[in-house]
Amino acid sequence: MGRYSKQYSSIYPVIIVMLVIVMLVSMRYGAVDLSLDEMYSGMQHMFVPADQTPLAERIFMEIRLPRAILCAIVGAGLAVGGALMQALFRNPIVEPGLVGTSSGAAFGASLYFVIGAAFKYNGGEWTLPLAACAGGIISTALVFVLSQSKHDGKSSIVGLLLTGIAINALFLSGVGFLAYTARDSQARSITFWTLGTLSGANWHSVLIVGISTLLCIAVALRYTKHLNALMIGEEEAQYMGINIRKLKLRILLVNVVMVAISTSFTGVIGFVGLIVPHFLRMLKGSDNRFLIIGSALMGALVLSVADIAARMLLRPAELPLGVVTSIIGVPVFIILLRKKNYYF
């Protein structure tokens, strides 16, 4: 047993401590800097009606705290989604966005912004996540169906990535079309999706994204052994007693739900899902039992740092979060592509 647990146990506490520090920093600084005292008394006055507390405490309780928590959860979900997709496709440079999930989710959300109000019946605050989720599922399913070879019904990695690029382009131009035809306020909402930002964070979104993400990660943790086996190959995993079709379907579903719901509240945030699991692999190896928990913690940390950067670089204005993650993520992605030991 010793061998199995030692590898990652040393790294978890380090990430957790760093995450707490970064989240505190993130809550303290922004357009207005808060003191630690104000943050502390804000926590104490949690149940006092908001209009009876000072402005600084209200900023903390209604803006900064939910934002920091949402940021951590979304980062965790995206990184776990990346780890799952990389394991499923047996390739370390896959991320949820590459197979169409996030662009489809953005399209679903845009559709809701533009024509959602025309429907009499809707799911209240769940309508937006549902629309995004449906978009994500449809686009991912499209990528899968279209990339399957006619010959043996299997998806090659090249076919999958190229189909992903095509479907991404299709759905993003769909988003563009909707933004073009939309009224100004709708168009602004759509722009927010495609660039990604946490400025809309509130306790509702924390609750919805939090519950769905934690549930999905819990489900994913049940399949870590199966995902490990998949690293050697689909046929081999089957020889090790695993029902491959069921596994693929479940992991895809978990990933789509998790990524689509996060995306529905924050817009498209790229590259977190790509880089975080990869970095952990270089550090501590590929065992998915630990990689998934590690990705959740590290993803939370990375996105929290990115959010601080997004708010501080052009203070008091704010950079879209997706722009910051892309600026960091693109060079890292290209470096990974150019490394010799990865092949498609």
Place this chain on the structure above:
Amino acid sequence: MLSAKNITYSIGKKVLLDNVSVDFLPGKINMIIGPNGAGKSTLVKVLCNQIRPEKGVVTFGGKNLQDFSDQDLGQIRSVLSQNLELSFPLKVWEVVMMGRYPHYSIKPGSKDERACEEAMRFFDVYAMADRNYMTLSGGEKQRVHFARVLAQIWYAAENGCRYLIMDEPLTFLDIHYQFQFMHQLVKLLETNDILVVGVLHDLNLTAKFSDQITLINEGKILASGNRKDVLNKENIKTAYRLDPIIVEDTLKNSFYLFFE
């Protein structure tokens, strides 16, 4: 006993396996040989449930292959495929532990750890247990996979026997490890409850170590039995289009084939 009855499999108009029937016995080394494109790998895939034949049934210990769940099968049968690729950094013992997956649900038990350690020692890879699999040579990787498939069936099955199916296991191995592997296989069979089916290309190694040889040619079984019955001049001429020189010494129990 592992048996295939009346297996027919074709892609389009090309018949890859034509009414093939063969029985493999426990405690014996059963080798399948044949020229390129004869249908050896196709037969192995049918035995492993990787492809379904149009006609015919495969039975493990009398039970139809289709009636097993993936997990039940994984507990009694392991398969070593050709050309395994792994593009993630994993330690050697992590790869070997994969063999135990059908036996535990979340965490490996001490029994699983012991199986891995013993299987690694059996194939001489224990010293590299903590090395990164990706940095190993082709031959070392192959030996790690021997340990993995053996760890999978390390303990005797509760009822019936264990099955080990291998598709060209000796690729990438130098002559020393080819012989070492075959000797270890022989040692393994002393327990009598393991059934080994393999595909080999090297006819001399096949002749030296096999108890039963099945020669496949153009999707049909050309001959099946011991080396004298199968590896004779006519059969080899038919299957490989070459005239062999057969040197046999019954006193030394040796049997060699040469080609010119």
